[in-house]
Amino acid sequence: KEFCVVCGMSLIKFYKTSHASDYDVNGKDETHQYCSIHCMFEEAMSEKVEIKNPKVVDAKTLKFIDSKNAFYVYGSNKPMATVSSYAFENEDDAKEFKNNFGGEILSFGEISKKVEESLADDIALIDKRQKMAALKGEEIYKASCADIKEKFSTSGRAKAYLIKNKPCGDLNLQELSQVAHYLKRR
Numbered sequence: 001k002e003f004c005v006v007c008g009m010s011l012i013k014f015y016k017t018s019h020a021s022d023y024d025v026n027g028k029d030e031t032h033q034y035c036s037i038h039c040m041f042e043e044a045m046s047e048k049v050e051i052k053n054p055k056v057v058d059a060k061t062l063k064f065i066d067s068k069n070a071f072y073v074y075g076s077n078k079p080m081a082t083v084s085s086y087a088f089e090n091e092d093d094a095k096e097f098k099n100n101f102g103g104e105i106l107s108f109g110e111i112s113k114k115v116e117e118s119l120a121d122d123i124a125l126i127d128k129r130q131k132m133a134a135l136k137g138e139e140i141y142k143a144s145c146a147d148i149k150e151k152f153s154t155s156g157r158a159k160a161y162l163i164k165n166k167p168c169g170d171l172n173l174q175e176l177s178q179v180a181h182y183l184k185r186r
Contacts, residue, residue, distance in 0.1 A: 005106075007154070011035060019036065040054065058088055071094035072111045078175075085115075133178045144171070145179065
C-alpha cells in the first residue's frame with residue numbers, strides 16, 4: 001500500500017500523480033494503485049488486462065476522481081517523471097496550473113493515447129536506470145539475504161515481498177528498491 005505495484009516508487013511521494021484501476025485477480029476485482037498513469041498503462045500492457053474504472057488524484061484537492069472526467073495538464077515544467085501529467089477535476093484549476101507551469105490540457109482519452117505511444121521508450125529509459133540499481137541490489141542480496149525462490153514480474157511486487165517477509169533483514173528504502181530491481185531481473 002505504500003509503493004507502486006509496478007515500479008515500487010513511494011505512493012506518498014508521488015501521491016499527486018497517483019492513479020488507480022480495478023484489476024481482475026482470479027475472477028475478483030481488486031484495486032491497484034500506481035505512482036503515475038505510466039505505471040497503470042504498463043501493468044495493463046504487460047499483464048494483458050483492461051484498465052477498468054480508472055481513477056486519478058486531483059492535484060488540487062488530493063482526492064481520487066474519475067479519470068475519464070479529469071482535465072490533465074501534460075508536459076508541464078513541474079517535476080515528476082519523463083513527462084509530467086497532473087490531473088484536475090475542475091477545468092479552471094487545470095488552466096491555472098497550466099498558466100503557472102506550462103503544458104497542455106488533455107482529456108483522459110487524449111493523454112492515454114500519448115502514454116501508449118511513448119510507453120515503450122519510457123519503459124526502456126526506466127529499465128536502464130533500474131538496471132544500474134539492480135547491480136547494487138545484487139551485492140546487497142548476496143551479502144544480506146536468505147535465498148529467495150519466488151519470481152517477480154515487477155519491482156513493486158518484489159519490494160512488497162521483501163517488506164512482508166524480511167528475507168534480507170531490515171533494509172533502508174534505497175536498499176529495498178535496489179534489491180527489488182535485482183529480484184525482478186534475475
